[in-house]
Amino acid sequence: MLRVEHGRVWLKLTDRAGGCGRCDEPGGCHSVQISHVFGxxxxxxxxxxxxxVSPGDRVLISIPDGAPLNAALVSYGLGTLLLLAGAATGSLLAPEGGGDLYAVAGGAAGLLLAWTLNRVLTRSRNWRSHLRLELAPDGACMSPPQGSQ
Known part of the structure; x- marks a missing residue:
């Protein structure tokens, strides 16, 4: 932990686990490097x-079960679904001989719609509340919230 101010904690990640952990070993697929494409x-x-907490303390970060899967499904699944739906719609609406161009335009429109919907979701308090992160002291065992059994 770096600092605590005004009821907020500035954290620095120390564990950088990703994938299976064999990224840099011989035979590793290096797939975690896709996350570094934009820096x-x-x-x-x-x-x-x-x-x-105090500066220098180690803490654990907890995220609710299913939250990463739900976020991935909405982020990637929505884009894939709207891309295909847009391309199919474009093909159906195309005049004779213009199916490919209309499919590309429809797919692009579907991706644009998915991007817009994802931007709206990230600003939604309701959506963000399902993706909440919580702090726990280092070494603490996180227990499920009351009533989630």
């Missing part, structure tokens, strides 16, 4: 200070 991942971020 290295941001190593610092801010969370609400939900537990008493």
């Amino acid at each position: 290295p991942p941001q190593g610092e971020f801010v969370l609400p200070a939900s537990i008493p």
